[in-house]
Amino acid sequence: MKPIDILLVEDNPADIMLTEEAFAEADFPHRLHVAHDGLEALDFLRQQAPFENAPTPDVILMDLNMPRLSGLETLDVLKEDSALRHIPVIVLTTSRAEQDIWRSYNLHANSYIPKPVTLSEFVEVIRTFQTYWFATAALPPRQQP
Template identity: 40%
Template sequence: MKKFKVLMIEDNPGDVLLTTEALEESKYVVDIDVATNGKDGVDFLFQNGNYKNATRPDLVLLDINLPLKTGHQVLQEIKSNPQTRDIPVIMLTTSSTQDDILTSYQEQASCYIVKPSEADQYREFIQVFDRFCGTFDQ
């Protein structure tokens, strides 16, 4: 079974904790790195500054509402660069607006998931995550 290296770009420590705990229940082995703002997320992906030795992730979990660079700006940078454009990006955010959903898909997000508001709702997130990862495990 494939081990997935995931970069989570999220500024809310509570959401990081809930997502990390939920991913421990995934049927896949998941190694998670966290960037707490959009700039650090981009630096991690492009191995700049403090992240010169960072390993590129297999998958990015990306919030929209981030400090320094928004999730949409980060997604545009990922998808406009030949080195990173093939990395799948799952938007994992509190926004359920049609505008954010449509914009994310236009910017080539692989999937859009509204963050669960309760800890037990993360089971649904894990089911979606596992199905998504299963497409790469074949």
């Protein structure tokens, strides 16, 4: 199985580290790329400096509460961009607020996952994520026909 490219859009260093640990524990071939806010994520996705050689991710994990450009604002821009809208976006956030869930799905998020608190719960979420998105669901090909 070839490695899966995942873009994590997250500003909290502790949550980045927890996500990295959970992916390492889940043990499947992947490359985790990190953007620290929505503007950096857009630069990565559009392969703008300093990300000229960035791969197009197979999936995006997006926090909602970030500086400069929030997750919801970033999601709105992504889903309006014909070159990027095909990339599945999974909101991964601490918010369990119904309004955030509704707004995320109204902006065409593909899934909404509240962040687990412990590493073991996080690992289980990542394993479930991996099974669904990379073993069950059919992702769009990296190159459009």
